[in-house]
Amino acid sequence: MNMMNSHRIKSCSRVLWRPICFLLILGLSCFMISMLFKMTIKIERRMLLESKQALNKSFSGIDTTAKLLSPLNPSAVNLARSLSSSLNGTELNFATIQTRVSYIGLDGLLFSLYNHEDQTFAVFSNTSFSSNWYTQPVNRDTGKLYGAAVASDSLVTVNSTWFQQALNSTSGYSWLGRGWDKAQHSMFLSTVPMDGRGVISFGIPAKVVVDHFTALDFHGGYFHLATSNGDVIVQTKLPKTQFEISNNTVSIQMVRPNSNATGDLGKFSCNHDDDDKLEPYIHSWKMKRIKYMTYCSTLEIIGVKSVYVLTCPCQWSCKP
Numbered sequence: 001m002n003m004m005n006s007h008r009i010k011s012c013s014r015v016l017w018r019p020i021c022f023l024l025i026l027g028l029s030c031f032m033i034s035m036l037f038k039m040t041i042k043i044e045r046r047m048l049l050e051s052k053q054a055l056n057k058s059f060s061g062i063d064t065t066a067k068l069l070s071p072l073n074p075s076a077v078n079l080a081r082s083l084s085s086s087l088n089g090t091e092l093n094f095a096t097i098q099t100r101v102s103y104i105g106l107d108g109l110l111f112s113l114y115n116h117e118d119q120t121f122a123v124f125s126n127t128s129f130s131s132n133w134y135t136q137p138v139n140r141d142t143g144k145l146y147g148a149a150v151a152s153d154s155l156v157t158v159n160s161t162w163f164q165q166a167l168n169s170t171s172g173y174s175w176l177g178r179g180w181d182k183a184q185h186s187m188f189l190s191t192v193p194m195d196g197r198g199v200i201s202f203g204i205p206a207k208v209v210v211d212h213f214t215a216l217d218f219h220g221g222y223f224h225l226a227t228s229n230g231d232v233i234v235q236t237k238l239p240k241t242q243f244e245i246s247n248n249t250v251s252i253q254m255v256r257p258n259s260n261a262t263g264d265l266g267k268f269s270c271n272h273d274d275d276d277k278l279e280p281y282i283h284s285w286k287m288k289r290i291k292y293m294t295y296c297s298t299l300e301i302i303g304v305k306s307v308y309v310l311t312c313p314c315q316w317s318c319k320p
Contacts, residue, residue, distance in 0.1 A: 054219035055295070055312075059280060061216040062223075062308055066299045069188075069209060102180065104163065105198030112180045112201075113138065123152070123180050166191035166199045174303030176231045179203060188302040209301060210234055224309040228298065238311055240287070241265070245307050250296055254287060270296040270307050284314070 102112035110125040110133070120138040122145055134149040166173040172192030178184040186206035191199045213225060213234050224236035226245045236243055244251040252265040266285040280297035291314040298307055 055221075055310075058216065058218050058221060058310060059295075059297075062213070062310075063299070065212050065216065066301050066306075069204075069212065069302045102201035102203065103194070103198060104201070106167075106196075107198075109198070110180075114179055116183065162189070162191060163199060166201075167193050169193065172303075176206065176227050176233065176304055179205075188304060190303050204302060206233060218310060221310045221312040224311070226307055228305040228307055233301070233306065236309070236311065243309055245309075248298055248307055250283075250294070250307065250309055252285060252294070266294070268294075268296070270298055270309075280310070290314075 104110045112123045122136050122138050125133050133152045136145045136149040137147045174190040177189045179187045187203040189203045191201040194200050222236045222238035224243045225234035226232045228248050230245045242253045242255045248270045251267045254263045268283045270281050280295035283294045292311050293314050294311045296309045
């Protein structure tokens with residue numbers, strides 16, 4: 001009898017402990033899931049915050065770099081005024097312009113300085129309406145020409161679009177063009193009129209601008225920079241893509257190894273309806289099941305209206 005009672009008590013204990021254990025395990029599991037969920041949310045928020053901070057640093061770096069590369073027009077205007085004032089209405093001759101920066105007159109008179117490796121050279125045409133240009137070394141200490149003048153083909157005419165735009169503007173004209181030397185390296189050029197006689201031009205090698213921007217940390221993003229009409233300054237390194245810019249509108253295309261574009265991945269404008277809005281325009285797109293966030297905005301580099309595009313691979317925590 002006692003053994004039967006003992007067996008019954010043990011059976012009752014087991015029956016009572018089973019739901020209690022189940023509830024304990026369920027409660028512990030819920031607590032662990034809740035903690036894991038909270039930890040996941042915390043990590044996601046931290047990643048979003050770090051991602052936003054990194055983007056803001058990139059945007060700030062781009063904006064600061066663009067502002068450091070200030071327009072050349074004010075300096076060119078001051079030089080043109082100074083030269084015009086010193087002439088006081090007298091005829092401009094070749095000896096006068098040799099001491100200045102780049103000059104081209106309506107009569108074809110021209111003089112320009114450029115550097116090649118460790119040597120400074122002058123390109124000039126000292127005869128009115130001549131199609132012949134000459135290149136000659138320049139002494140850096142005295143600024144005087146020396147050695148033999150070598151004949152070369154003319155690269156600039158007074159009928160050029162930029163020449164006419166600069167001549168007909170009081171503030172001058174800035175653009176991304178080519179130097180007047182034989183190598184014709186890409187240059188940021190600013191040109192202003194000088195007393196109706198011709199134009200004065202300043203130039204900075206595009207490589208200087210490229211070096212400034214490529215030195216920035218984009219935190220894993222891919223940077224692309226071009227003028228508003230599409231001339232590329234810094235080419236994106238995002239694989240299998242091609243960015244085309246026209247009138248501040250960005251077009252993204254997929255490119256195969258043979259360099260042929262195969263399809264559009266997105267097209268959007270970088271212009272804001274609100275001119276006071278400083279934040280870049282945001283556009284999302286996909287390629288090969290990978291989502292990307294593209295940030296673009298307009299800016300001015302040495303007086304040249306430009307557009308930058310920063311593209312970031314979008315991870316699971318990526319949000320606009």
